Amino acid sequence: MPTGDDRGGIARLFFSAQFRWCVGIMQKTVKLKDVAEAAGVSLSTASRALSGQASRYRISTETERLVLAAADRLSFRPSQVAQSFRSQQTRLLGVVLPDVSNPFFASIAREVTTHAEDNGYSVLLADSRESTEIEQKLILQLRAREIEGLVISPVGLKKEHLEKLHDEKMPVVLVDRGFPSSPLVTVTSAHREAAKQATDLLVANGHRHIGVLQGLPGTFPNDQRLAGIREALEEAGLSLSAGMVQGDQFSESSGYRATRRLIESQPELTALFALSNQIGLGALRAITELGKKVPDEISILTFDDHPYSEFLVCPMTTVKQNVKELGQLAAKLITEEMMTGKRTDRKIHQVPVRIIERASIRNLARSH
Template sequence: MTHAATKLKHVAEAAGVSLSTASRALSGKAVAYRISSHTEQLVLDAAAKLDFRPSQVAQSLRTQKTKLLGVVLPDVSNPFFASIAREVTTYAEENGYSVLLADSRESTEVERKLIAQLRAREIEGLVISPVGLHQQHLEKLHTANLPVVLVDRGFAESPLVSVTSNHREAARGAMKILIENGHQEIGILQGIPGTTPNDERLSGIEEELKETGIPFTSSMIQGNQFSESSGYEAAKFLLKKHLGITAFFALSNQIGLGALQAIAEAGRKIPQDISMITFDDHPYSEFLASPMTTVRQNIKELGRLAAELIVKQLLTGRKPKKKVHQVPVEIIERASVFNLLNSEKE
């Protein structure tokens, strides 16, 4: 493109050497191929003067390495995934890889198409937060020897490498706080059923309830997307149907926002009328009408680790030893959980 881009040929001519010599001098193989240091310098000078940058396209074709990573996320505009995109791109860039970004819009169909396109571009590896309901197309990549790292969403019993938060422990921790504060009727605002973040959180919730002897009612679980509208509908429904409800546990930030809307519309106040804990911490969590108690995932670490796993694999050619990578989670307690026990004492 860029019109008169200088090619290796021009450098070679300017230096008065052959293409092969120019190529070798420029790629640091002068000693290995016995290019005299004088000739080497001629080439380097010519390249510098002509502002030569080798065509990565041509290099890719010849060396069969594109130095390209695919990153597929269900919603790049979601700050959670945006942070992952950022970590992966900067880590990749630092290691000589570039990132092709694609947004699957939470659709497995779109996800398949995007992956096909990325393969046509001969990406060397894929970092993906899959929609999460199907993994066959991803396993196919794995068997085709294309390194894949799942981030945020994994699959049970998968041959694929994954980096996720410890959803189960995180959910247990949040439930523990609610229960310790005397809550028994807790509405669970879930995301996409069948995805591991959702289901593992649910099973953590169930475990914690069982352990403390509180009955686990499936009708207290509502919602079907990690979205604001799903959170809104689910919370609205639960507020109507379960009059005794005293707390919500929202399984994502977006869901939480929707719940906030529903709670406000119902004329309830957090935390006096209804307590709440939300997955995903944010800068604004602290400044909400009631500062929100949140489960803070270590997003940077999730992104960086995923990038590292794929890049190291490409650089060394060795698959990571560990398949499942769990990143610890932190619970930030603020003011959105009301203590029912204290209030009874008073």
């Protein structure tokens, strides 16, 4: 019974395990095979015509036209998955950030994403939520997806999983948080110099007792900034006592707690240096709660500029990282390495930083 057989065939098509996903998505995607049949040629000819290899493989102009027309008519779009599978090239770039909602990282995401798009790469975004463990898991997933490159702002406490990628010849670019003496390509601000200059500014304004609201200790940016601060203080014949450094995360709540602790325990304190935008926000909240006036009762200086910085009760003096440049440079480096396959020779790329002087630092010398 041919009818019975036919129905069996259709039933298998619809309900066999491998086609189950089809149910409810019943649009048939146009495959190369369909184009080839419509044009009356073989798969190989269709493929070559579509990939512009016509002349190289002696496809006649007439046949080429036929194929192109058929593809256009059927609005054929080759499956990237199949292409990736066959060519072993995914044109996929992984981007891992500790917190995409932080404007700093969001800007980096934007620059890298748009640059990648313009170069024919797609971006797989992942958020590590400031956890090294999640970061490692995410990287494993991204590797399974066969990304061709990775831009990452690592949590910054471990680097083995990253250097392993590097050893396996995966293009990797670190942004913001790097590691000292690592072979990994890193794009970062001149943290140390910036912190030194900023501290110089505080000192020049007569400040001798400066409280530092630090981020995650052990991370490169945090420790570099601390080093810059120490350097400036030492040059001025001062030093940074242990109690003057508080905080343990690049977060608002850490900044808040650290500020309260400093103000309440250090009576001589005249200035605060917050080592990130989020920390600065926490500091602002604490200062407001304690009823202190900026800059009359306490001066404040923060890392990372912000559009609102100049409109604050007391316009904030900030260390402005060039986030756009940071992101663009990272994007440029990773796409170049992915496209050429050649490694960059320079490992550390420092982009300069600008200090935006506004009104949150009081001049102690003048007022005496």
